[in-house]
Amino acid sequence: MAAGALLQDYLGKVEDTIMEKERPGDLVTVADKESEAVILDCLHRHFPEHAILAEESGNLGNYQNEYLWAIDPLDGTTNYAHQYPCFAISIGLLINGVPRLGVIYDPLRGELFQAAMGLGATLNRHPICVSQTNKLGKSLLATGFAYDRRETLNNNYAEFCHLTHLTQGVRRSGAASIDLAHVACGRVDGYWERGLSPWDIAAGVILVQEAGGKVTAYDEGPLKLYSGKIMATNSIIHKSLSQELLQVPALNTWGQN
Numbered sequence: 437m438a439a440g441a442l443l444q445d446y447l448g449k450v451e452d453t454i455m456e457k458e459r460p461g462d463l464v465t466v467a468d469k470e471s472e473a474v475i476l477d478c479l480h481r482h483f484p485e486h487a488i489l490a491e492e493s494g495n496l497g498n499y500q501n502e503y504l505w506a507i508d509p510l511d512g513t514t515n516y517a518h519q520y521p522c523f524a525i526s527i528g529l530l531i532n533g534v535p536r537l538g539v540i541y542d543p544l545r546g547e548l549f550q551a552a553m554g555l556g557a558t559l560n561r562h563p564i565c566v567s568q569t570n571k572l573g574k575s576l577l578a579t580g581f582a583y584d585r586r587e588t589l590n591n592n593y594a595e596f597c598h599l600t601h602l603t604q605g606v607r608r609s610g611a612a613s614i615d616l617a618h619v620a621c622g623r624v625d626g627y628w629e630r631g632l633s634p635w636d637i638a639a640g641v642i643l644v645q646e647a648g649g650k651v652t653a654y655d656e657g658p659l660k661l662y663s664g665k666i667m668a669t670n671s672i673i674h675k676s677l678s679q680e681l682l683q684v685p686a687l688n689t690w691g692q693n
């Protein structure tokens with residue numbers, strides 16, 4: 437909550453602090469760094485023996501520790517830098533490498549999503565569950581595009597076009613944690629993306645699972661948190677979405693002509 441208040445305070449005031457990281461368009465601001473400092477301080481005080489993987493600080497402690505916190509202090513930095521009102525804080529706890537607890541806080545909407553293994557998922561402490569949409573053709577999906585999209589043909593553009601054609605729409609919020617939270621509470625029926633990091637998705641994975649959804653790799657195999665690829669749905673449309681995503685590379689000629 438303190439980090440959320442900080443993000444709201446800084447909103448519209450970070451222009452002079454915006455910097456690019458390794459790639460054009462991959463931004464970081466003073467708000468990312470200070471939000472992370474607030475969260476790290478809290479975790480160090482309460483769980484000094486746990487390891488942390490935080491977007492702006494990297495690995496802190498032994499990442500092979502049984503307990504690893506995956507922290508995105510500001511998910512949706514590009515939105516934030518442009519004052520586009522869609523960003524969140526995402527904090528997940530991995531136990532032996534598996535997401536077991538997650539918190540996603542969207543300060544502008546005042547929405548706090550929480551989940552813990554076996555205890556269900558909540559939005560502002562009210563139980564939530566995934567949608568009942570049973571056909572891809574009736575679904576609304578979400579996706580995103582990684583910062584390396586200019587450098588690779590494997591950039592999700594073809595998948596986006598293909599699924600836009602087959603569904604009622606594909607949204608791009610610019611914040612992976614919000615996309616996953618919206619799968620969990622049924623606002624979208626499914627989400628896929630590549631090029632992600634564990635801090636983008638650790639909290640959202642357990643949130644979707646505890647809300648009754650399914651989270652896997654594109655081929656429906658077990659999710660590999662460090663692979664960057666994720667597919668999360670209400671579980672009913674999971675197989676259909678997987679089939680479509682798997683056939684896209686064969687259709688993919690984007691950028692080759």
Ligand code: IPD
Pocket residue numbers: 508510511512513514579580581582583609610611612613631632636
């Ligand atoms: C990004 C957002 C975006 C996704 C990118 C992420 P950041 O995180 O989640 O939606 O498409 O791949 O890197 O940099 O704003 O924390």
Ligand code: CA
Pocket residue numbers: 508510511512612635636
């Ligand atoms: Ca992120």
Ligand code: CA
Pocket residue numbers: 468491508509510511512513
């Ligand atoms: Ca971030």
Ligand code: CA
Pocket residue numbers: 462463491513
């Ligand atoms: Ca970032």
